[in-house]
Amino acid sequence: MSQLTKRIRLYGADCNQSALVLEAIKQTKVDMTVWLGNYVIPTDNSPYIRQRDLIKSVLQTYGTDHISGITVGNEFMLNYLNSNGGTVPDSDVGNAGAAILIADIQDTRNMLKDLSLGKALPVGTSDAGSYFNTQVLGAIDYGMANVHPWFANVSVADGAGWTADFFQTTDVDAANALSNKPQMYIAETGWPTKSSDAGNANNGPSTASEANLQIFLDTFVCQANANGTGYFFFDFFDEPWKDIQFGGVEGWWGLFTSNRTLKNIKIPDCPSP
Known part of the structure; x- marks a missing residue:
């Protein structure tokens, strides 16, 4: 994975995953940095509090050398809107969800301040590419946007270009229009x-296949590395639980199979930022 990008993101903090990843980096001495995650549930704040305290413990144990940020929420606004009959992030429904998420973001900042870390860690959130609420964007240091040409029914030949254009116009431009200008990934x-x-x-024009994964790798990775686009490649390995729960293509996004065998692909040979 480090041949593609030196960035890793976690979606939550349960099951000791933060410590396991940081310990792996420590033991292998691989040059990678991780954005820790806290998976927020709008109807129950106890999972947020539990994960916040796990993250706090990890920071006290490992420090911040290989940590680049704390991500509060994953597709929170998308899920909140879907659960409350909304479709537009900047709406009354969207703003109600934003208030919940922003409170947790600020609480995370307060936790970091209390720790008196050697370096300031940015706090952000992750969501579907077109579901960023403006109030949320104004409250974060960085945002992470899911941008999948597959789900947009874009051909693999056009996938890399579409990804870059969508990300720039939908996410980067919206962030740059605000006074805090959060970094977007x-x-x-x-x-x-x-x-x-x-x-x-x-997905209409293109099939799910290893050959097409290779095309996307060849047309996206080196170009994104060269122009400084911050990205997290999805995914490291296949996830059978997603296949069981959701079916379709959900379990089959890995560069590696679920038993950690590299698929019939070649990792692009270009400098990873």
């Missing part, structure tokens, strides 16, 4: 290699 992008059912074997 592509939280997820990639290409699935198969589907569990024939109905989802293609």
Whole structure:
């Protein structure tokens, strides 16, 4: 993975995942940095508090040398809108969800301030590319946007260009229009290699296949590395639990299979930022 990008993001802090990743970096001495995650549930704040305290403990144990930020929430606004009959992030429904998320973001900042760390850690959030609420953008240091050409029914040949254009116009431009100008990253992008059912074997113009993952790698990675686009490639390895729960292509986005065997692909050979 470090041949693609030196950035890793976590989606939550349960199951000791923050410490496990940082310990792996420590033992392997790989040059990577991680954005820790806190998965927020709008109807129950106890998971947020539990994960906040786990993150606090990890920071006290490992310090901040390999940590680049704390991400509060993953697709929080998308899920909140879907659960409350909304579709527009900048709406009354969206703003109600934003208030919940912003309170947790500020609480995380307060936790970091109390720790008196050697360096200031930025605090941000991650969401679907078109679901950033303006109030949330104004309250974060960085944002991570999921940008998937597959789900936009874009061909693999056009996937890399579409990803760059969508990210710039939908996310980067919106962030730069605000006074705080949060740093924006592509939280997820990639290409699935198969589907569990024939109905989802293609997105219209292109199929889910290892050959098409190779095309996306070849057309996206080196260009993004060269122009300084911050991205997190999706995904490191296939996730069988997603296939069981969701079916279709959901479990098959890995560069590696679930047993950590590299698929029939070649990692692009270009400098990773």
